[in-house]
Amino acid sequence: MPGFTSADELLNEFATELRQHTYGISSFTQPKVTLSPLRAESVVTLLDGAAVRVELSGRGYAALAINQANVVPGNQANVVPSEAFELLTGLLMAVSPEFQRAMHSHLYSKLLALSDSEPAPEPSGSDPVI
Numbered sequence: 001m002p003g004f005t006s007a008d009e010l011l012n013e014f015a016t017e018l019r020q021h022t023y024g025i026s027s028f029t030q031p032k033v034t035l036s037p038l039r040a041e042s043v044v045t046l047l048d049g050a051a052v053r054v055e056l057s058g059r060g061y062a063a064l065a066i067n068q069a070n071v072v073p074g075n076q077a078n079v080v081p082s083e084a085f086e087l088l089t090g091l092l093m094a095v096s097p098e099f100q101r102a103m104h105s106h107l108y109s110k111l112l113a114l115s116d117s118e119p120a121p122e123p124s125g126s127d128p129v130i
Contacts, residue, residue, distance in 0.1 A: 003058050004038055004058060007033045007035060007038065007040075010033060010038060010039070010040050010056060011031055011033050011040055013056065014031040014040045014042065014056045015030070015031055017056075017087075017088040018031070018042060018044070018088070021088060021089065021092060021099075023102055023103070023106040024047065024092060024096075024098070024099040024102035024103050024106065025044050025045065025046055025047065025092070025099065026045040026046065026047055026049075027044075027045045028042050028043065028044045028045065029042050029043045029044075030042070031056070037057065037058075038057065038058070039055055039056065039057035039058075040055070040056045040057075041053060041054065041055050041056075041064070042054050044092075046092075046095070046096045046098060046099060047096065047098035047099065047102060048096060048097075048098045050066055050067065050095070050096070051066070051067040052065070052066045052067075052095055053065040053066070054088070054091065056088075057084075059084040060084035060085050060086050060087075061084065061085045061086075061087065061088050061090070061091045062083065062084045062085070062091070063083075063091060063094075063095055066095065089103070
């Protein structure tokens with residue numbers, strides 16, 4: 001994880017990452033920056049209803065706390081508060097099986113769209129029409 005040189009840089013990184021993951025989360029709060037030490041926090045509500053307080057700092061992304069009151073018993077996330085992830089994707093995959101499913105579905109639909117947009121190959125053994 002690169003070191004952040006300003007609060008704006010940190011905030012832009014966090015906000016962009018959160019927006020790019022909307023396919024797999026229900027909602028998030030606007031990140032709030034703390035200057036000393038330089039870090040930002042947002043509360044991310046997962047598809048299963050859990051609310052995770054996520055921090056971005058020079059160490060990376062970390063889950064500081066999780067409220068699983070709305071989560072179906074047996075589907076609770078495993079959160080290690082001291083563990084930092086280089087990418088928000090890694091953290092969300094670690095704490096939410098629902099995020100994993102949504103991500104796989106999102107990637108699959110993108111692959112299907114790519115395959116639909118590629119031209120069909122010419123039949124082998126035939127001469128192209130001139």
